[in-house]
Amino acid sequence: MHDKLIQKLEILSDAAKYDASCASGTAGKRKAGKTDKTGIGSLTGGTGICHSFTPDGRCVSLLKILMTNYCIYDCHYCINRVSSSVQRARFTVKETVELTLNFYKRNYIEGLFLSSGIVGSPDLTMESMVRIAKSLRIDHGFKGYIHLKTIPNASPELQAEAGLYADRLSINVEMPTQLSLNKYAPEKDLGAIHSSMNTLKDKIAEHKVDKTHTGKRPPRFAPGGQSTQMIIGADGSNDKVILGASVQLYSQQKLRRVYYSAFSPIPDASEVLPLKPAPLVREHRLYQADWLLRFYGFTLDEIVHDDMLDMDHDPKLAWALRNRHVFPIDLNKADKLMLLRVPGLGARTVQKILAIRRYTKLSWMDLTKMRLPLQKLKPFITVSDYSPAIHLLDGNNFELQFKQPKQFELFGA
Amino acid sequence: MRTITITSVPGYNEWRIASRECLAQSIPPENIIWQSSESIQDDLFGHTEEVMPAPKEQVKHSIPKSVLMLFKYALCHQDASRFALCYRVLWRVIFENKNLIQLKTDEDILQLNTLAKAVKRDAYKMSAFLRFREVALDGQEHFIAWYEPEHFSLEVKLDFFQTRFKNMRWSILTPYRAAHWDTEKLVLEDNPDPSVCPDEDRIEKYWLTYYTNIFNPARIKKSAMLSSMPKKYWKNMPETALIDDMIRNSDARARKMITDGNKR
Numbered sequence: 001m002h003d004k005l006i007q008k009l010e011i012l013s014d015a016a017k018y019d020a021s022c023a024s025g026t027a028g029k030r031k032a033g034k035t036d037k038t039g040i041g042s043l044t045g046g047t048g049i050c051h052s053f054t055p056d057g058r059c060v061s062l063l064k065i066l067m068t069n070y071c072i073y074d075c076h077y078c079i080n081r082v083s084s085s086v087q088r089a090r091f092t093v094k095e096t097v098e099l100t101l102n103f104y105k106r107n108y109i110e111g112l113f114l115s116s117g118i119v120g121s122p123d124l125t126m127e128s129m130v131r132i133a134k135s136l137r138i139d140h141g142f143k144g145y146i147h148l149k150t151i152p153n154a155s156p157e158l159q160a161e162a163g164l165y166a167d168r169l170s171i172n173v174e175m176p177t178q179l180s181l182n183k184y185a186p187e188k189d190l191g192a193i194h195s196s197m198n199t200l201k202d203k204i205a206e207h208k209v210d211k212t213h214t215g216k217r218p219p220r221f222a223p224g225g226q227s228t229q230m231i232i233g234a235d236g237s238n239d240k241v242i243l244g245a246s247v248q249l250y251s252q253q254k255l256r257r258v259y260y261s262a263f264s265p266i267p268d269a270s271e272v273l274p275l276k277p278a279p280l281v282r283e284h285r286l287y288q289a290d291w292l293l294r295f296y297g298f299t300l301d302e303i304v305h306d307d308m309l310d311m312d313h314d315p316k317l318a319w320a321l322r323n324r325h326v327f328p329i330d331l332n333k334a335d336k337l338m339l340l341r342v343p344g345l346g347a348r349t350v351q352k353i354l355a356i357r358r359y360t361k362l363s364w365m366d367l368t369k370m371r372l373p374l375q376k377l378k379p380f381i382t383v384s385d386y387s388p389a390i391h392l393l394d395g396n397n398f399e400l401q402f403k404q405p406k407q408f409e410l411f412g413a
Numbered sequence: 414m415r416t417i418t419i420t421s422v423p424g425y426n427e428w429r430i431a432s433r434e435c436l437a438q439s440i441p442p443e444n445i446i447w448q449s450s451e452s453i454q455d456d457l458f459g460h461t462e463e464v465m466p467a468p469k470e471q472v473k474h475s476i477p478k479s480v481l482m483l484f485k486y487a488l489c490h491q492d493a494s495r496f497a498l499c500y501r502v503l504w505r506v507i508f509e510n511k512n513l514i515q516l517k518t519d520e521d522i523l524q525l526n527t528l529a530k531a532v533k534r535d536a537y538k539m540s541a542f543l544r545f546r547e548v549a550l551d552g553q554e555h556f557i558a559w560y561e562p563e564h565f566s567l568e569v570k571l572d573f574f575q576t577r578f579k580n581m582r583w584s585i586l587t588p589y590r591a592a593h594w595d596t597e598k599l600v601l602e603d604n605p606d607p608s609v610c611p612d613e614d615r616i617e618k619y620w621l622t623y624y625t626n627i628f629n630p631a632r633i634k635k636s637a638m639l640s641s642m643p644k645k646y647w648k649n650m651p652e653t654a655l656i657d658d659m660i661r662n663s664d665a666r667a668r669k670m671i672t673d674g675n676k677r
Contacts, residue, residue, distance in 0.1 A: 036579075
């Protein structure tokens with residue numbers, strides 16, 4: 001390795017930083033077998049380890065780079081679009097493979113997250129990316145995590161091959177509607193993106209079965225599933241449209257994650273873009289709402305009352321404030337779904353409450369010992385020796401007490 | 414009063430053997446003084462039973478696996494009270510309530526979970542923040558890391574490192590113990606010499622380059638970074654030397670991103 005590589009790395013990691021997804025997802029367990037004398041790496045079963053954190057609060061888990069930032073497309077929000085004057089570079093297959101292995105051996109990373117500008121044609125680009133993943137897996141017995149950002153419009157055969165080597169595949173939808181894509185990413189076609197996702201979804205399902213009729217296990221195919229990203233605040237789409245698109249992606253395409261990336265100004269930006277960054281709190285609220293949709297049993301209409309999420313309160317609290325009539329909830333009696341709706345109770349806490357409840361009645365003291373946010377919980381709950389004074393829920397100033405004095409931290413991962 | 418001295422760290426195996434004997438003799442927790450050899454204190458009551466009569470009949474107690482796992486983690490904590498706590502919980506699980514572990518608000522269970530959680534976190538951070546540096550040893554590449562865990566976390570993570578870096582030769586050095594792996598055998602060494610750890614590595618400059626460039630200066634969130642990566646971990650992580658400069662220059666870099674964006 002020589003210093004030209006440093007220059008390339010500067011350009012191609014800088015270009016990758018606009019992608020919000022940074023953690024490695026869950027993709028089962030994997031390790032070098034007993035007789036394997038050259039392979040390296042493992043997947044531990046959970047989400048990937050965060051090996052470092054940058055001053056923007058993000059976790060560094062993967063070597064997240066672009067294979068190249070040359071691009072024939074002209075997506076306005078993208079720093080690498082063909083009309084941008086940004087400096088260009090390209091990694092060779094060998095360079096990418098060696099960099100990944102060298103980083104991995106020093107315990108810097110969990111694996112590789114590779115995306116790319118489109119150079120030559122979608123198929124040519126995709127082919128090089130697949131070669132990198134294949135070389136890591138086959139030539140070097142790499143058992144770490146590989147996330148490939150598949151190229152929209154690449155042939156189904158190449159996408160299928162990518163799934164054999166990658167743990168996760170993703171295609172960014174970027175905008176929730178075709179209308180917005182037309183304006184900001186004229187070469188991108190939402191229909192084509194969805195059909196790619198559909199193909200991959202079917203492949204993933206096909207390979208998920210334990211055994212085929214011949215009694216063999218099918219090869220792994222993107223065991224970590226698919227993810228995607230939407231840029232928030234570049235176009236005019238409201239939160240209901242954005243979350244509606246997410247709900248569709250989760251239910252129809254079986255996506256594992258939708259990432260939201262608040263638009264932030266990029267160097268050499270295109271004219272159609274807004275000048276101001278989108279507020280980070282909006283991105284944060286979208287992630288919270290996304291969580292409630294997936295893990296807390298809320299529906300879209302419950303979460304987004306108007307077209308936009310409430311910026312002052314987290315979406316669960318906002319729902320509770322609109323639905324005061326269902327509170328207070330008895331923590332000793334309510335079912336799981338209802339407990340999950342109490343502001344201040346997370347999924348893990350709910351599990352704990354259910355476990356304790358089987359053996360003893362919960363008292364106020366128990367809540368203290370569990371270090372729950374009592375101030376927040378107080379108006380919404382009843383336990384064996386406590387119920388809220390009626391005026392707590394009815395007061396006119398009720399909402400005011402939940403005003404956040406400062407912005408929330410963003411999700412690290 | 415029985416005094417039991419644990420002579421090794423973390424002391425899991427010694428504790429297990431001693432606990433089994435004490436259980437067989439039905440010695441209640443309040444009649445045992447647990448100490449470790451580094452912190453031997455005078456027994457205030459001055460009365461120590463020297464001979465341990467062999468138990469007549471072994472009663473088999475079945476302990477849920479989840480409880481044993483909690484003990485395993487908690488006993489890697491450096492808190493000297495860990496042995497007594499674990500025995501007390503063991504006693505109570507057997508004679509008081511087999512579901513004790515589910516009572517998350519019981520004082521002993523709270524404390525046990527606190528210790529176990531601290532060790533898990535410490536061990537996780539070790540698997541995350543430990544950095545190998547490459548040296549040539551007998552003509553072969555060998556990777557060495559120096560790491561200072563807060564608890565006895567090396568033991569917790571040995572499996573992880575052996576699995577992940579199975580075909581690499583490596584040494585992990587901590588202040589109390591080192592583990593050396595030659596792709597087949599693991600050798601432990603107490604109180605290793607930290608000076609064998611190299612000061613540099615040929616790939617580190619690429620890592621520093623990556624770390625500087627993957628960060629978005631327009632979204633500084635120092636407190637989020639610090640809560641996940643407190644300063645106590647910084648000294649053995651090469652990239653953290655860059656952080657102050659990255660933050661200092663971030664404003665200018667972010668402004669440049671915007672002014673560049675406004676050149677229309």
